[in-house]
Amino acid sequence: MRDETLPTRMMEPPRKRRDGEAQLQSLTPLRGIAALWVVLYHYAVIYFPSLHPQTYTQLLGKGYLAVDLFFILSGFVLAHVYREAFTQEVSGNYLKFLFARIARLYPLHLFVLALFLTTALASRAVEYASSGMVAPIPWEGARSLSALVANLFMLQGLKASELSWNYPAWSISVEFMAYLAFPFLVPLIFRAGVRTKVALAIALLTALAWLAFWTKDDFNQWDGPRTLLRCLPEFTAGMLLYDLYIRRSWPLCLQRDWLFLLILGSLLLLLHIGAADLLIILLFPAVVMAAVSNTGYVAGLANTRPLVWLGNISYSLYLIHGFVQFLMTKLLSAVPLASPANMSPITALALTGAMLCASLLLATATYFAVERVGRRYLRNVFGVPTQSTARQLRATEYTDEKMDHERRPGTVQDRNLAT
Numbered sequence: 001m002r003d004e005t006l007p008t009r010m011m012e013p014p015r016k017r018r019d020g021e022a023q024l025q026s027l028t029p030l031r032g033i034a035a036l037w038v039v040l041y042h043y044a045v046i047y048f049p050s051l052h053p054q055t056y057t058q059l060l061g062k063g064y065l066a067v068d069l070f071f072i073l074s075g076f077v078l079a080h081v082y083r084e085a086f087t088q089e090v091s092g093n094y095l096k097f098l099f100a101r102i103a104r105l106y107p108l109h110l111f112v113l114a115l116f117l118t119t120a121l122a123s124r125a126v127e128y129a130s131s132g133m134v135a136p137i138p139w140e141g142a143r144s145l146s147a148l149v150a151n152l153f154m155l156q157g158l159k160a161s162e163l164s165w166n167y168p169a170w171s172i173s174v175e176f177m178a179y180l181a182f183p184f185l186v187p188l189i190f191r192a193g194v195r196t197k198v199a200l201a202i203a204l205l206t207a208l209a210w211l212a213f214w215t216k217d218d219f220n221q222w223d224g225p226r227t228l229l230r231c232l233p234e235f236t237a238g239m240l241l242y243d244l245y246i247r248r249s250w251p252l253c254l255q256r257d258w259l260f261l262l263i264l265g266s267l268l269l270l271l272h273i274g275a276a277d278l279l280i281i282l283l284f285p286a287v288v289m290a291a292v293s294n295t296g297y298v299a300g301l302a303n304t305r306p307l308v309w310l311g312n313i314s315y316s317l318y319l320i321h322g323f324v325q326f327l328m329t330k331l332l333s334a335v336p337l338a339s340p341a342n343m344s345p346i347t348a349l350a351l352t353g354a355m356l357c358a359s360l361l362l363a364t365a366t367y368f369a370v371e372r373v374g375r376r377y378l379r380n381v382f383g384v385p386t387q388s389t390a391r392q393l394r395a396t397e398y399t400d401e402k403m404d405h406e407r408r409p410g411t412v413q414d415r416n417l418a419t
Helices: 027-047 060-088 091-131 145-152 167-190 194-214 226-246 257-273 277-293 297-302 305-312 314-334 345-382 387-407 412-418
Strands: none
Touching (some): 027 060, 027 305, 027 314, 027 345, 060 091, 060 277, 091 145, 091 167, 091 314, 257 277, 257 297, 305 314
16 A cells, blocks of 8 residues: 655665655556556456456456555555664654554545445435334444454454455555564664575565465465465565665666566566466566666656556555445446346446546545545644655754754864864
8 A cells, every 4th residue: 555655756866865855766656556456456357257358368367466566565665764763763763653654544544434334324224214124234244343343443454354344455454564563674674684684585485485385376365364474575575675775786777768668578478378476476576676766768657647646546546446346336236237247248347437437536536635634634643743844854953963063173163263
């Protein structure tokens, strides 16, 4: 899912700028494309199986792997924003970090959860008005009272089949669990030596290989403990990838358009033929590195306004599209149309397009009216500065440090004053 807003101008080498201020180009658009990919997977492959896109390509059928890309991107971006703070001190920054994450995830999550709950209550009210009878909201199972409590505490990812109201929200639950460990992982990774980092990379690869073996290479794991074995290694791999990025321990040809296109083409080919999930996931770090490092025409194309807009609304799009699907199910049950599983391809295609447009419009609205407003409000409540405020504070601290240094005895200024 989406993290801090990422500037989209051409980046300067991070060594010349403080952590969290160097720009990470192309990752916001990449996140938007990943969100659109998973939406099309849920709509065109799962919800309307009569479309049969796998007849032509396996690309949409692999859309669940967009979540794995999200996990890697989250680890990478959070390491970019918080590396300096947690390398210096963990305990003093831990609660501020968690409050910032709550402000980031909860407003939209609770809003969409409220939409589901309101719709469920409204449908029961209509049922009671027409028949005089109504089925209560169950205590257990999906869209139950116990599931509602689990969602309030971001625990739905532990058993999504029984604790979900909005089924895509399982991933933000397990990612929130990764957030709990993130501050402690930062000093371990960024203070470690090369050998330790290589050993960690091997351990992460082993964990993913074990998951592939355990699930027979099916990474579409969204229910139960396997979700943690999917999320935590990929999230940590994103952090390790950022360490590689800031140390410039990679060939300069990653900045070239031809290499980005080669990596992207290889990924699309593997997706098209339905290659092994693990093999595709292992190519994601190369895609991230090529995207963030590119200084050619690809960067300019990737950071056009439509793609940046798609990246900005990606979190809203990811959460709201499940509610759109829920409403479509209610609508289809009330009108004399075939069920989604038995619908004609033409009708299914038209409804997929309508659902996609509705999701994009609602995501744009919730991004501005819920996501941004709610984040700003909770940051103020928790006393966590916004990005702009944090930048101003860092600039002030830097200016004060510089002035203090210039006034210390022994500096050129003091020697001049002494004479």
